[in-house]
Amino acid sequence: RKLKRVGNVVLSAHPSEFGSRESLSDACAKHQVNLQGADNNAAGNAPEQNAVWLPPAAVCAASQSVGFSQRSAARGMNLLINVNGTLLPSLPLAILAATEGSNRDIVVASDRALALGERALYTGNGYEVLPRNYYGRDDNPVFSTVSTTAVLEGSLDKGVLQDRIVLIGKTAVTGDNGDGELLQTATALSNLLEGEYLLRPQWLNWLEPGMMAAILVVVLAWLPGMPAVGAVLVGLMLATIVLSIQAWMLVAEHIWIQLGTAALFAAIAVWLASALRARVKSVEATHDDNTPADNAARARNRAEELDLEFSVLRQTAFTDDTKEKMYQIAFEHGRAEEFARAERVLRYIFQQDPDYKDVAKLLKQLSGQDNYESSPQAVSAAPETKAPTEKTPASDSIKNDKQMLGRYTIEKKLGQGAMATVYLGTDSKIGRKVAIKTVALAEEFDDAKLEEARLQFLREAESAGRLNHPNIIAIYDVGEDQDVSYLAMEYFDGVSLLQHAQRDDLLPTSWVMELIARAADALDYAHAQGVVHRDIKPANIMYHAASDDVKLTDFGIARLTDTSRTKTGIILGTPSFMSPEQLTGSAVTGQSDLYSLGVTMYQLLTGVAPFRADTIPKLMDKIMNAKPRRVSEIRDNLPPCVDSIIETALAKDPDNRYSSGRAMAMALRDCAKEFGGYS
Known part of the structure; x- marks a missing residue:
């Protein structure tokens, strides 16, 4: 009677494995929803629950409404259930209906929609809706709670419950019931x-x-042809679009689309497509590596690596180890049938040590000349059936029998490098002694580049010929005779500083600083005339100890280094002394010469190059990226300011080096004055 008198009590029914499986009593059945006008599909869409605990018939009759309470509705709640053929609302829906009428006001509009007065409730399959949880704090909970004790004792202010929906039950969380x-x-x-x-x-x-x-279609259709970065960007874009759609549908339409899986699928698909493409390319590359074109390319690359190694070795002391390395380079060239390259390396070894192994015999086989002495050893760098070369090297095209070259009488050979030979000569017109440097351009350059090399040689020689400085070898004349290009230069009876770049023959510190300062002055003058040397190294700095004169040489042919390589494989220029911008093919300015001068100074002070490696690629990488060991760590009697000078000269960025040769010379002389006690 009390329930009936209150008139606004909604009771709950619970699922049970042992409850009644019979039809609801008339007292409880009156709380079913309105099926008027609903089709059978609508009624059948509600999930069935045959066994339930229901209030007694008298209690059902006295309460305003009865609703079905699910044990756990954290992930989904059915607004209707079918209890032995009777549709009961869920407890929340029954409470909502009680605020506006009764359960009979709940109309089943369709198999996925209910109506309550003017309120339309759209649902999913099984009249299911998903709860949107609220999050509060301990000091500010989402829902207010009061204890039953406070209500029964009358200590609770009645205004707290006035005009509110009050749910009575346990607030404690038990078992796996989530939030309770x-x-x-x-x-x-x-x-x-x-x-x-x-x-x-x-x-x-x-x-x-x-x-x-x-x-999946996007990934398979477009991603395999994209670069790796593009594929990653597309994957990120797909994932972002998918998650944005999910967020918009959730906020604007209250529809939960499970697209997190799709976003993860997009990322995994992109990764798998990229991995598959890399695998396919690897397989294709492995297959294609065996084609004749690739084999030829590998052979060319290996020949170029050997050329670089030979060029570096030519700048080191000619020790037994150096000879053996050069001999192995020639052997590998011969095995690859690069006979011109092999001959060039062997000839260089023969000029330094005619009796080394079987170099003379191999040269005879390669060139067809009879003036090489043989050695008893027999390591063949090329097949003996190979036809001898018909070209005569520049060093042998001029005999030492007073032959004329232009207007110059050849007296004797002074020395020979990789592609140039220097003779002592006399100007027949004025009787002046000259040094004549010959370069057989026709031998060294392909026909396509020969004319360009000739014009460049003449152009640069003329530019260098205008240089007039006490520390630069003067160039008197330039010409071509017997297919040999030549420079007639000032004869300077000195030695190159290369012999003082070894640890057992280093010059005093103060001497090195002064010689480098004079070289810097000479470069400053040349740069002001628009001439860049491009190949500064100890071998191109001549010194006469008796007169204390120092001179830079080879200005006239330095520009040929721009062509990089001759057809016989000789590298023009010296990698150990090249600046980073020379190695990358960038524009070369006077700062590049100052870098090479810094490397020269480093080697003259320590006897070792600042950057050393067992292979050319490693050497180039060190020049581009590594810092050299400080000279003061190698030679303990160096003044501290030398480290600063070397560091500035060897800066990777040309803008961070000395602005001019004069600036470097001043720094060297200031350092020498400040630390004059060092030697």
């Missing part, structure tokens, strides 16, 4: 009141797989 049955009911009721619940429409069953299929 009471809190879940409160959350679901608030969702229904505010229209904030989430839906999972039936069309999502094909939308979500369809989106994954679309992502």
Whole structure:
């Protein structure tokens, strides 16, 4: 009677494995929803629950409404259930109906929609809705709670419960019930009141797989042909679009689309496509590496590596180890049938040590000349059946029998390098002694580059010929005779500083600093005239100790280094002394000469190059990226300011080096004055 008198009590029914399986009593059945006008599909869409605990018939008759309470509705709640053929609303829906009438006001509009007065409730399959949880703090909970004791004792202010929906039950969380049955009911009721619940429409069953299929099509159709960076960007874009769609549908339409899986699928698909493409390319590369074109390319690359190694070795002391390395280079050239390259290396060894192994015999086989003495050893660098070369090297095209070259009488050979030979000569017109440097350009350059090399040689020789400085070898004349290009230069009876670049023959510190300062002055003058040397190294700095004169040489042919390589494989220029910008093919300015001068100074002070490696690629990488060891760590009697000078000269960025040769010379002389006690 008390329940009936209060008139606003809604009771709950619970699922049970042992409850009644019979039809509801008339007293409880009156709380079913209105099926008027609903089709059989609508009624059959509600999930069945045959066994339930229901209030006694008298209690059902006295209460305003009865609703079905699910044990756990944290992930989804059915607004209707079918109890032995009778549709009961969920407890939150029954409470909502009680605020506006009764359960009979709940109309089943379709198999996925209910109506309550003017309120339309759209649901998913099984009349399911998804709760949207609220998050509060301990000091500010989402729902207010009061204890039963306070209510029974009358200590609670009645205004607290006035005009409010009061849920009675346990607030404690027990078992695996998540937030607790009471809190879940409160959350679901608030969702229904505010229209904030989430839906999972039936069309999502094909939308979500369809989106994954679309992502797969995009990945397979476009990503394999994209670069790696592009593929990653497309993957990120796909994932962002998918997650943005999910966020918009959730906030604007209250529809929860499970696209997190699709976003993860997009990322994994991109990764798998990239991995597959890399694998395919690796397999294709492995297959293609065996084609004749690739084999030829590898052979060319290996020949070029050997050329670089030979060029570096030519700048080191001619020790037994150096001879053996050069001999092995020639042997490998011969095995690859690069006979011109092999002959060039062997000839260089023969000029330094005619009796080394079987170099003379191999040269005879390669060149067809009879003036090489043989050695008893027999290591063949080329097949003996190979036809001898018909070309005569520049060093042998001029005999030492007073032969004329232009207007100059050849007296004797003074020395020979990789592609040039120097003779002592006399100007027949004025009787002046000259040094004549000959270069057989026709031998060294392909026909396509020969004319360009000749013009460049003449052009640069003329430019260098205008240089007039006490520390630069003067060039008197330039010409071509017997297919040999030549420079007639000032004869300077000195030695190159290369012999003082070894640890056992180093010059005093103060001497080195002064010699480098004079070289810097000479470079400053040349740069002001628009001439860049491009190949500064100890071998191109001559010194006469008796007169204390120092001179730079080889200005006239330095520009030929721009062509980089001759057809016989000789590298023009010296990698150990090249600046980073020379190695990368960037524009070369006077700062490049100052870098090479810094390397020269380093070697004259320590006897070792600042950058050393066992292979050319490693050497080039060190020049480009590494810092050299400080000279003061190698030679303990160096003044500290030398480290600063070397560091500035060897800066990777040309803008961070000395602005001019004069600036470097001044720094050297200031350092020498300040630390004059060092030697």
